[in-house]
Amino acid sequence: MTAAMSESDMPDWEKRFRAPRVSLPDWAEDAPDRSLFVSNATGTYELYAWDRASGEQRQATNRPNGTTDGLLSPDGAWIWWFDDKDGDEFGVWRRQPFGGGADEEATPGLEPSYPSGLALGRDGRTAVVGRSTDTEGTTIYLVRVGEEPLEIYRHAESAGVGDLSHDGSLIAIEHTEHGDAMHSALRVVRPDGSTVAELDDTDGGTEELGLEVLGFAPVDGDPRLLIGHQRRGRWEPLVWDVVSGEQTDLTLDLPGDVSAEWYPDGAALLVAHSHKARSDLFRYDLAAHRLERIPTPPGCVSGATARPDNTVEYLWSSAAEPPVVRSTTGDVVLDPPGMKCPPSVPVSDAWVQGPGGPIHALIQKPAGAVGPLPTVFDLHGGPTWHDSDSFAAGPAAWVDHGYAVVRINYRGSTGYGRAWTDALKHRVGLIELEDVAAVRDWAVESGLADPDRLILTGGSWGGYLTLLGLGTQPGSWTVGIAVVPVADYVTAYHDEMESLKAMDRTLLGGTPEEVPERFAASSPLTYVDDVKAPVYISAGLNDPRCPIRQIDNYVNRLAARSAPHEVYRYDAGHGSLVVDERIKQLRLEMAFAERHLAPTATAPTD
Template sequence: MTESNGSDARDQRDQQEQEVRAAQQERMPDWEKRFRAPRVSLPDWAEDAPDRSLFVSNATGTYELYAWDRKTGEQRQVTDRPNGTTDGVLSPDGAWIWWFDDKDGDEFGVWRRQPFAGGADELAAEGLDASYPAGLALGRDGRTAVIGRSTDEDGTTIHLVRTGEEPVEIYRHRESAGVGDLSHDGSLIAIEHTEHGDAMHSALRVLRTDGTPVADLDDTEGGTRELGLEVLGFAPVDGDTRLLIGHQRRGRWEPLVWDVASGEETDLALELPGDVSAEWYPDGTGLLIAHSFEARSELFRYDLASRALTEIPTPPGTVSGATARPDGSVEYLWSSAAEPSAVRSTSGGVVLDPPGMKSPGSVPVEDVWVEGPGGRIHALVQKPEGSSGPLPTVFDIHGGPTWHDSDSFAAGPAAWVDHGYAVIRVNYRGSTGYGRAWTDALKHRVGLIELEDIAAVREWAVTSGLADPDRLVLTGGSWGGYLTLLGLGVQPDAWSLGIAAVPVADYVTAYHDEMEALKAMDRTLLGGTPEEVPDRFEASSPLTYVDRVKAPVYISAGVNDPRCPIRQIENYVKRLEARGAVHEVYRYDAGHGSLVVDERIKQVRLELEFAERHLKK
C-alpha cells in the first residue's frame, strides 16, 4: 500500500468513527446529553503569569484539572484518576499546579504538585501526613506555602512550608479553622477560625510567618452574637496591609477593607439588597463586586478612590464565579435555568468553549413567593413547556444547608422536566441569599424548620393546581437527602415517593463517623454533642421516624463518603428492611457524590426508573 493509500484509509476510518459518534449522539436523549456535553469551570490564572490558567472539565467523561497556556492556546490534562479531581491551585508564578490527592473521594489525602508544562507529580509538602484539607495559600517567591489541615486527633493545624525545609506549625486549635490568604509580599497570613465554638460564624486572625499574632477581628463577641467574618483576600500590592473581608453587621454579607496594621476599617456600605461579595482588581485600585439577590446575580466595579459603583453588564441569570484580569476585563461563568453555562468576558464573546457535543437547553424558571411560618419563602418552579396541572411534581431540595437554589443551569432538574414532571426548588430557612436571620433560623430544631417551609410550598403547589397530590416526589442530595428522609417520616402522608442521595439518615451515628469540621458544624446547629443534647439529635434524626415512612424510598450512597458516612445509612436501611418497607439502595465506590459522568448518568437513570415504577399513573 502506498503512503497516499494509507492516508486515505485512515481518513476514511476517522470519517466513519465521526459518523458513528454523530449517530449515537442523535439517538441520545436530551437529559443525557446535558450530563455528557463537555463543560468547563471559570479558569483560574497565575498572578505573575496571567497567560497561564487552570480549569476543571469533564471532557474525558471524568472531571479533571487542565492547564491552559493562553499565549499558545495549548491545553493539557493535568490529572487522570478513576474518581476524578477538582481541587487544584495554580502557583502565583505559574510554574506549578498543586492538586489534592485523596483516595476514591474520601477527602483525606495530601497535596501534590506538577510543573505547569507537564512532568511527574511530586509530594508538595514533605513531612505532613494525610489529612482533610483546611485551606491553601501559595507564596509569590515560588517556595512558600501555607497549608491548613484537619484531623480528628489534632483539630485544625496550619503549617508554613518552604521548599527544602521542615514544615513549621504556626497554628493549632481543637475547633475548625482554615487558611484565608497570604499577603502579596508573603509576610502576613490571614486565617478564619471558630475558637469561640460557633462553626457557622468565623472570626479572623492575622499572623506573621512565625505564627505570632498581628491583629484579630471578631464580630461574635465570644459566641454571644451570631455574626460571621470571611477572608476575601489581601491587596495585590507589596507592602500593602489591607485585607478585604466579608461581614454580616447589617444582617447580610457585605465587604469592607480592613488595614491589619493600623486597624482602620473602610466600610463600602453599598446600597444593594441581598448578599454582596468582592475581590480585588489586579492593580489594587478597585473591587469586583458580586451581588446576589433573590436567586439571581450581577457584577459591578467599585472604585476605591472615588467610591463610585459601576454596573458590569451581564445577562439575566446567575454568575457563579468572576475574576478581573490584568487588562481590566472581567471573565465570568454564567448560566440560567434555560441556558447552559459558559465562560464569558466583558471584552466580548465566550472565553473558553470546550469542543464536542453541546448541551441542550431547558425551560426557564418561574419565581413563586409563599407565606410560611417564618416569613415569605422563595421557590423556583420549572415545568414542561405547554403543560398544565395537576402534574407529577418533584420537590428537589438543595444541600448545604447554607446554600441556595438559583436561576442557573442544572442537568438534574432538567431531566425530570424532560420526563413530564414539574420541578420545585425551595430556598427554605437555612438558605443563603436572604439575609443572616433567614440563614441562621434553623438552629436547634434542625431539619424540622426546613420541612415547615417545604410543607408551606407543597400546600401552595397543590392548591394552585400545579401539583398532583398523589404524585409528589421528595428528593435531594446531601442535606437535601437528609431532609428527604426526615420529611418521609415527619410528613408521611405528604409524599408519594422519596429519593435521597448521600443523606444523613441516622444523625447520632453520622456525627460520630463524619469528618471533624462537620462535627463542629453539628455542635453549632444542635447546641452540643449527641451526649450533651440527646433530645435534639433524636428529634432531628430521620432514624427516629423511620417506622412512620409510608412512601417507597430510594437511597444512593458513596461507600467512601466522609460527610454522610455509609454506616449510618446502613442503620436506616436495616430498619426499613425489618419492617418490609418498599425501598431500594444503590451503593457506589466514591465519596460524597461522583465526578464520573457515566456514574452520574447511571444514578439519574435509576432515580427516574424508580419513580416510573412506583408513582401512581
C-alpha cells in the same frame, strides 16, 4: 457513551450531562497567560492546564474518580492538586510542573489529612497549608521547599487558611475558637505564627455575626485585607488595614448579599451581588467611591475574575441556558469542542407565606404543560446554600420526562439575609421542613402539583431533609429519593469528618451525649417506622460527610419491617465526578419513581 448510541440518538437529558463543560479558569498572578480549569471532556471531571499565549491545553490530572481541587502557583510554574482516595477527602497535596511532568508530594513531612485551606507564595517556594483531623483539630503550617514544615496555628475547633499577603509577610486565618462553626472570627499572623491583628464580630458567641477572608490587596507591602461581614444582617465587604486597624466600610447600596475581590492593581473591587436567586456584577472604584454595573445577561454568575487588562471573565448560566465562560469584551473565553449542551426551560418564581416569613421557590415545568403534574420537590444541600436561576442538568432531566420541579430556598438558605440563614439552630431539619410543607401545600392548592404524585428528593442536606420529611410528614409524599443523606444523625456525627462535627455542635447546641433529645428529634432514624412512601437511597462507600454506616442503620430498619425501598451503593465519596456514574444514578432514580407513581410520566430511555 455506548458505541450503540450516537449523539443523534441520545436524549437531551443525557446530552446535558455528557456535553463538555468547563469551569471559570483560574490564572497565575504573575503569569496571567497560564490558567487552570476543570472539565469533564474525558467523561470524568479533571484539572486542565491552559497556555493562553500558545492556545495549548492539556489534561493535568487523571484519576478514576476525578479531581477538582487544584490551585495554580502565582508564578505559574506549578499546579497543586489534592490527592485523596476514591473521594474520601483525606489525603495530601501534590504538585506538577505547569508544562507537564511527574507529580511530586508538595508538602513532605505532613501526614494525610482533610484539607483546610491552601495559600501559595509568590516566591515559588512557600505555602500555607491547613489540615484537619479528628485527633488534632485544625493545624496550619508554613511549608517551604527544603525545610521542615513549621506549625503556626493549632486549635481543637475548625479553622482554615484565608490568604497570604502579596509579599508573604502576613497570613489571614478564619477560625471558630469561640465554638460557633457557622460564624468565623479572623486572626492575622506573621510567618512565625505570632499575631498581628484580631477581628471577632461574634461577641464571645452571644451575637451571631460572622466574618470571612476575601483576600489581601495584590500589592507588595500593602496590609489591606478585604473581608466579608454581616453587621447589617447580610454579607457585605469592607477593607481592613491589619496594621493600623482602620476599617473602611464600603456601604454599597445593593439589596442582597455582596461579595468582592480585588482588581489586579488594588485600586478597585470586582463586586458580586446575589439577590432573590439571581446575581450580577459591579466595579467599585475605591478612590472615587463609585459603583458601576458590569453588564451580564439575566441569570446567575457563579464565578468572576478581573484580568490585568481590566476586563472581567465570568461563568454565567440560567435555568434555561447552559453555562458559558464570557468576557466583558463580548467574547466567549473558553468554549469546549464537541457535543453542545441542549437548553432547558426557564424558571418562574413563587413566594409562599411560611411560618418564618415568605419562602422563595423556583418552578420549572414542561413547556405548555397544564397541571396538576407529577412534581419533584428537589431540596438543595448545605444547608447554607441556595438554589438559583442557574443551569442544572438534574432538574432539567425531570422536566424532560413530564414532571414539574420545585426548588425551595427554605430557612437556612443563603441569599435572603443573616436571620434567614441562621434560623436553624436546635430544631434542625424540622424548621426547613415547615417551609417545604408550606410550599408543597401551595403547589397542590395552585393546581401545579398532583397530590398523588409527589416526589421528595435531594442530595446531601437535601437527602437528609428527604428522609426526615418522609418520616415526619408521611402522608404528604408519594416517593422519596435521598442522595448521600444523613439518615441516623447520632452515628453520622460520630463517623463524619471533624469540621462537620463542629457544625453539628453549633446547629444542635452540643454533642449527642450532651443534647440527646435534640439529635433524636432531628434524626430521620427516629421516624423510620412512620415512613409510608417507597424510599430510594444512593450512597458513596467512601463518603466522609454522610458516612455509609449510618445509612446502613436506616436501611436495616426499613428492611426489618419490609418497607418498600432500594439502595444503590457506589465506590466514591460525597457524589461522583464520573459522568457515566451520574447518568446511571439519575436513570435509576427516575426509573424508581416511574415504578411507584401512576403511569403518566415518561420513563427514562436507555
